[in-house]
Amino acid sequence: MLGAPFGEEDFEREQAEIRVLKLLKNATCIKRIQDRQLEFVLLRYCVATVPMHLCRLMEPHIVAQGLHRHEVVVKEQLQRIAADAGQQIVLSPQDWAWAKLPVREGGLGLQDLPLISGAAYMAAMGAVARQASKVHHSTGSTAAQKVRAWFDDNNDRFERALAEVAEKVNGDATNPLCPSLPALESMPSQNTLSKPIYALRRKELLLETMTREDRAWKLSCGQFGAGSWLNCIPMLKRFICASSVFAVMLQIRLGLVLKSAELVTHCKCGTDATRSRAMQNGRHWMTVCKKAHRGLCHDAIRDVIHRLYRQELHVPSEVEVAGLFSQLKSDGQHRPADVLVPASASEGGVAQALDVVVTDPTSKSSLEKESSKVPLKAAAEAHKRKMQVYQRQLEAAGQARLPFIKVPLAFETTGAMGEETQKWWQSVLKLEWERNNDMGLSSRREMGIDHTWTANSFVSFWLQSISMAHARMQAESVMLWVGKCQPTVGYDHDEWRH
Numbered sequence: 001m002l003g004a005p006f007g008e009e010d011f012e013r014e015q016a017e018i019r020v021l022k023l024l025k026n027a028t029c030i031k032r033i034q035d036r037q038l039e040f041v042l043l044r045y046c047v048a049t050v051p052m053h054l055c056r057l058m059e060p061h062i063v064a065q066g067l068h069r070h071e072v073v074v075k076e077q078l079q080r081i082a083a084d085a086g087q088q089i090v091l092s093p094q095d096w097a098w099a100k101l102p103v104r105e106g107g108l109g110l111q112d113l114p115l116i117s118g119a120a121y122m123a124a125m126g127a128v129a130r131q132a133s134k135v136h137h138s139t140g141s142t143a144a145q146k147v148r149a150w151f152d153d154n155n156d157r158f159e160r161a162l163a164e165v166a167e168k169v170n171g172d173a174t175n176p177l178c179p180s181l182p183a184l185e186s187m188p189s190q191n192t193l194s195k196p197i198y199a200l201r202r203k204e205l206l207l208e209t210m211t212r213e214d215r216a217w218k219l220s221c222g223q224f225g226a227g228s229w230l231n232c233i234p235m236l237k238r239f240i241c242a243s244s245v246f247a248v249m250l251q252i253r254l255g256l257v258l259k260s261a262e263l264v265t266h267c268k269c270g271t272d273a274t275r276s277r278a279m280q281n282g283r284h285w286m287t288v289c290k291k292a293h294r295g296l297c298h299d300a301i302r303d304v305i306h307r308l309y310r311q312e313l314h315v316p317s318e319v320e321v322a323g324l325f326s327q328l329k330s331d332g333q334h335r336p337a338d339v340l341v342p343a344s345a346s347e348g349g350v351a352q353a354l355d356v357v358v359t360d361p362t363s364k365s366s367l368e369k370e371s372s373k374v375p376l377k378a379a380a381e382a383h384k385r386k387m388q389v390y391q392r393q394l395e396a397a398g399q400a401r402l403p404f405i406k407v408p409l410a411f412e413t414t415g416a417m418g419e420e421t422q423k424w425w426q427s428v429l430k431l432e433w434e435r436n437n438d439m440g441l442s443s444r445r446e447m448g449i450d451h452t453w454t455a456n457s458f459v460s461f462w463l464q465s466i467s468m469a470h471a472r473m474q475a476e477s478v479m480l481w482v483g484k485c486q487p488t489v490g491y492d493h494d495e496w497r498h
């Protein structure tokens, strides 16, 4: 079924292209599914990767034309999936370049095959050399020896190709990942070779001309936790979203001007849309707008975290606990804990008051703190503000002390976890390990509990759960407010009545 053409260069090039086109024949059928989320899953995990084996078996310049044909199709499909019914989206070359980056680098994980085809080829050749050496050493096979010798014997072209990949992969790293020709056997995996190439690509893309807001957004999209929802397989209710919502989530992730918001001139809160693009790309309703549903996005994260403690770790956590400041007169009104984790489940033996906060890296105040240059700066600031309030409460409590320690959990609107929040996450993983490890299992499928094939461990399952709950709620509330703020079209019934 797979396999690669073998022969003269022109023949190989032509055959590679034919094979790619053949593999793509079914790609245009995915639209029949009529569900954006499922279509995206198929695009990402099937269509986007079909020519991978050709990249591994053929030299980059030979497979290039075929890859180009492949890209055109994947891009067309993404443009269709990211647009809601009746809309048309045209991605700029930059948008498309971002979409191809891995999720951890801020992309949609659609693979940049032209960028990494050299690395794929070298990883495969390294494996061939390794196998040939092994067979020759263990059996004395001369055929295997010949195969291994092919790489060394006056093979200038291969040496040049290797040097090219090595330059891309190694950069000026002190411990180069990609070996030189004599050490070909130690060639790492394709995944390992691709990582620094993608990381460099992201750096280059961040340097391109864009607004400070967009740069802050893109920078945040590549931080831990951001975009984990893209890995969700919609097989469980918690990972499913409505088709139109998913399309908007993709638009938001790519930082596009939302198709539906193009006509919005002002928000119900009174803010004028011409003053910034925040309304057009939906960010105005994420944290800035006083009218929008900021609370709901916050609560979505809170509820998942609460369920994580209760259901999976069997910790009797509580939500929105009142009365923690029993020494203060207005106790009932203070709710310092979104989720209260009891002392028995906390590292220091004191109850933890988890306090979720979602902050926007593209807001004016975040940009003033350099959120477009320093990753997770907005989250760090939000954490600091929460801790300052806590300090004042501690001082007010005096000798009596407070019966809890405050743990702010700061997220950015991209879903990125602040650095301090990541420390909390590590402590959760430790707790999980201590509680569940006696079973000796880490596969959720084997344990017989809710899972999908991309969410089969505690880490992936809950990272995806938190991320999806937040991103979905955020997109839904943005859509709602875009709808509310649409200018009245045509006949205005209310005015006619008066």
Ligand SMILES: [Zn+2]
Pocket (backbone or CB within 6 Å): 267, 268, 269, 270, 271, 284, 288, 289, 290, 291, 292
């Ligand atoms: Zn507003």
